Amino acid sequence: MQVFMLKQERHAFIIQQLNVHNRVYSTDLQTRLDVSEDTIRRDLQELAEDGLLIKVHGGAVSKSFHFTLSNNNVYASKAKQDIARKACHLIANDMVVLLTGGTTIREMVNELSPMLKATFITPSIPIALELMNHPRVDVIFIGNQLNKNAQMATGAEVVKMLSTIRADLCFLGTNAIEAGVGITESSWEVVEVKRAMIKATDKLVSMVIAEKLNTIQPMQVCGIGEIDTLITELAPDDELLAPYHNKGLSLL
Amino acid sequence: MQVFMLKQERHAFIIQQLNVHNRVYSTDLQTRLDVSEDTIRRDLQELAEDGLLIKVHGGAVSKSFHFTLSNNNVYASKAKQDIARKACHLIANDMVVLLTGGTTIREMVNELSPMLKATFITPSIPIALELMNHPRVDVIFIGNQLNKNAQMATGAEVVKMLSTIRADLCFLGTNAIEAGVGITESSWEVVEVKRAMIKATDKLVSMVIAEKLNTIQPMQVCGIGEIDTLITELAPDDELLAPYHNKGLSLL
DNA sequence: TAAAAACCTGCATAAACCTGCATAAATATA
DNA sequence: TATATTTATGCAGGTTTATGCAGGTTTTTA
Numbered sequence: 001m002q003v004f005m006l007k008q009e010r011h012a013f014i015i016q017q018l019n020v021h022n023r024v025y026s027t028d029l030q031t032r033l034d035v036s037e038d039t040i041r042r043d044l045q046e047l048a049e050d051g052l053l054i055k056v057h058g059g060a061v062s063k064s065f066h067f068t069l070s071n072n073n074v075y076a077s078k079a080k081q082d083i084a085r086k087a088c089h090l091i092a093n094d095m096v097v098l099l100t101g102g103t104t105i106r107e108m109v110n111e112l113s114p115m116l117k118a119t120f121i122t123p124s125i126p127i128a129l130e131l132m133n134h135p136r137v138d139v140i141f142i143g144n145q146l147n148k149n150a151q152m153a154t155g156a157e158v159v160k161m162l163s164t165i166r167a168d169l170c171f172l173g174t175n176a177i178e179a180g181v182g183i184t185e186s187s188w189e190v191v192e193v194k195r196a197m198i199k200a201t202d203k204l205v206s207m208v209i210a211e212k213l214n215t216i217q218p219m220q221v222c223g224i225g226e227i228d229t230l231i232t233e234l235a236p237d238d239e240l241l242a243p244y245h246n247k248g249l250s251l252l
Numbered sequence: 253m254q255v256f257m258l259k260q261e262r263h264a265f266i267i268q269q270l271n272v273h274n275r276v277y278s279t280d281l282q283t284r285l286d287v288s289e290d291t292i293r294r295d296l297q298e299l300a301e302d303g304l305l306i307k308v309h310g311g312a313v314s315k316s317f318h319f320t321l322s323n324n325n326v327y328a329s330k331a332k333q334d335i336a337r338k339a340c341h342l343i344a345n346d347m348v349v350l351l352t353g354g355t356t357i358r359e360m361v362n363e364l365s366p367m368l369k370a371t372f373i374t375p376s377i378p379i380a381l382e383l384m385n386h387p388r389v390d391v392i393f394i395g396n397q398l399n400k401n402a403q404m405a406t407g408a409e410v411v412k413m414l415s416t417i418r419a420d421l422c423f424l425g426t427n428a429i430e431a432g433v434g435i436t437e438s439s440w441e442v443v444e445v446k447r448a449m450i451k452a453t454d455k456l457v458s459m460v461i462a463e464k465l466n467t468i469q470p471m472q473v474c475g476i477g478e479i480d481t482l483i484t485e486l487a488p489d490d491e492l493l494a495p496y497h498n499k500g501l502s503l504l
Numbered sequence: 505t506a507a508a509a510a511c512c513t514g515c516a517t518a519a520a521c522c523t524g525c526a527t528a529a530a531t532a533t534a
Numbered sequence: 535t536a537t538a539t540t541t542a543t544g545c546a547g548g549t550t551t552a553t554g555c556a557g558g559t560t561t562t563t564a
Contacts, residue, residue: 006275007552008308026510036554041511057561058510125381125393132377132400135274139398141377141405144413146391148384153393161396259542278520288544293521309520309551 005033005114009135010043013114016133018053018062020110025059032113077107079209079233084108086231086252087171087207093117095168098197099127101152102173104207106130112137121165123193124152147189154189162196170201174208176215179243182224184217194221205229213240224249257285262295270305270314271401271439277311316401329359331461331485336360338483338504339423339459345369347420350449351379353404354425356459358382364389373417375445376404399441406441414448422453426460428467429482431495434475436468446473457481465492476501 005013010033017024029040048055053063084107091097093116099105101124109130117136122128123143131139142161143153172194176184183206185191198204198221206227213232229250234241236251245251257265262285269276281292300307306315336359343349345368351357353376361382369388374380375395383391394413395405424446428436435458437443450456450473458479465484481502486493488503497503 006277006308006310006313008306008313009275037510038512038555039553042553125377125384128398129377129381129403132398132403135400139400140396141393141398142396144392144394146380146384146393148387148391151381151384289520290522290545291543294543 007043009114010035010039011047012135014043014047014060015052017110018060022062023059027058029059034115077103080104080107081111082233083207083209083231084111087205088112089252090169090205090229091116091118095119096121096166098122098162098165098167098170098201099131100124100171100173100194100197101127101150102175104209105171105173108171108207109134121167122152123154123158124150126151150187150190152190152193154193158193159196162193162200165200167197167201168203170197170204172197172204172206172221174206174212176212176217177206177208177224177230178214178216179224179247181216181220182226183221185219185221186217188219191219191221198222198226203228205231207231210234210240214243259295262287262291263299266295266299266312267304270312271399271441274314274316274400275311280311314401329355332356332359333363334485335459335461335483336363339457340364341504342421342457342481343368343370347371348373348418350374350414350417350419350422350453351383352376352423352425352446352449353379353402354427356461357423357425360423360459361386373419374404375406375410378403402439402442404442404445406445410445411448414445414452417452419453420455422449422456424449424456424458424473426458426464428464428469429458429460430466430468431476431499433468433472434478435473437471437473438469440471443471443473450474450478455480457483459483462486462492466495 013033014024014029026037026040026044030037033040044053044055044060047053048060051063053060080103083104087108088111091112096119099120099122101122105127109127112134114135116134119138119140120131121140121142122131123141125146128139128141131137143155143158145153145155145157147154172183174183175186178184185194204227206229208230210232224244224247227249229252230241230244231252232241241251265285266276266281278289278292278296282289285292296305296307296312299305300312304315305312332355335356339360340363343364348371351372351374353374357376357379361379364386366387368386371390371392372383373392373394374383375393377398380391380393383389395407395410397405397407397409399406424435426435427438430436437446456479458481460482462484476496476499479501481504482493482496483504484493493503
């Protein structure tokens with residue numbers, strides 16, 4: 001198998017990134033696509049000639065830059081992007097990875113390297129859709145009965161299917177975490193699915209933005225001890241994270 | 253047994269690889285098929301002439317790989333909306349309805365009455381997502397292994413699940429229809445799924461925009477006789493539809 | 505206003521490309 | 535059956551494309 005990409009693949013990736021983020025940085029593309037500065041510049045030049053984007057100093061912006069409702073909460077989305085970036089480093093080629101739903105997970109899927117060749121398993125419809133943009137990954141959807149609130153499959157079927165799976169990694173988009181109680185949720189259906197995912201994985205990663213640290217919801221998903229790694233947008237030595245560090249979690 | 257492959261076998265292999273990965277590299281194919289560089293290049297050239305792939309420097313990409321710029325074309329959406337409106341009338345409360353993928357079906361989902369209370373079953377991820385906006389409907393997704401080109405689940409699992417289902421209605425988003433040959437498709441995976449859906453339904457509805465009338469693609473989904481209702485944006489007495497009327501189809 | 509970052513121009517090179525020809529197998533024809 | 539024709543493939547050679555690098559210029563930013 002080759003290591004390099006076709007020029008067209010890079011172009012498709014750049015356009016896709018533009019559709020998602022409305023802008024791309026040359027330097028970022030250089031590292032993510034692992035090519036020289038010149039190649040990226042030439043790519044952007046060609047795409048600009050084809051009228052597919054607008055070249056600017058340092059990168060490019062989307063042609064239909066509708067800065068209206070797309071990124072409503074820029075503040076939160078910056079944090080989620082930071083988390084997503086950190087999370088990506090944990091995934092290696094040929095891994096089997098479980099994903100829940102949620103915007104943080106979705107951001108992570110967007111940040112995945114186009115070179116990554118792995119298998120992703122998820123019960124979330126929006127995440128499955130997003131994963132399909134990635135040229136090299138296999139996508140497995142689990143479940144039949146879709147839950148409209150959670151935008152994912154829930155119920156016995158999901159749990160049953162998960163019981164036949166052994167994954168390397170599981171990323172949990174987390175709504176509430178607290179050093180004593182662990183991860184909690186407000187919906188029973190979601191708790192049921194997340195518990196089954198935790199059972200099916202070797203390593204459990206919780207992704208959570210700082211504002212949800214030290215909050216509790218009615219139903220427990222898992223205790224702190226079951227989590228291997230906690231990812232937030234904060235620096236690992238931030239004092240807010242101290243209680244989690246004390247419990248032995250690895251922080252990113 | 254022969255050590256080498258027939259040209260047709262190589263071609264089939266290349267197309268299959270393209271369906272799975274969206275791209276192929278000449279060098280990779282050379283080593284895997286154990287033929288010279290020239291042979292592979294000629295293979296790709298011929299397949300490109302037949303319109304089955306797009307040749308690029310270093311290999312080839314799948315036709316549907318160019319989904320980048322073509323996403324938001326409002327073109328034909330008026331026609332599709334007309335079709336969608338007509339189709340909606342066929343769905344009554346408490347029905348079980350099968351849906352394929354495609355933009356026409358998606359338009360129909362948008363046009364559904366918010367009062368409708370029915371069960372929808374689909375292997376298409378975008379359609380499932382769209383259906384979740386509807387407050388009163390139940391949504392069942394079928395399949396696990398997702399096909400990136402078709403943006404839907406394909407394979408044995410889908411067929412198996414469909415064999416346990418009995419639906420009232422099946423709406424087929426149709427790419428090519430002709431009064432003699434019936435409905436045809438270009439991708440085997442999709443044909444397989446559509447056939448299984450047809451087996452699982454009482455009544456079959458084909459939705460097709462006029463520009464695709466009287467076109468044929470390589471693989472047959474079903475004969476004209478298996479279709480109950482044909483919906484286009486044209487008036488039912490349009491002369492373009494006469495051949496279908498003569499075959500006994502009900503027209504909307 | 506100076507340093508850093510991004511940009512450009514031109515050049516080098518390897519990989520992929522093409523054209524034309526040779527050969528052997530498959531197929532058609534006498 | 536023997537011979538001619540077509541087809542599929544490989545090879546030699548010359549050309550083009552994609553990409554990185556060197557060195558210099560412009561733009562941004564602190």
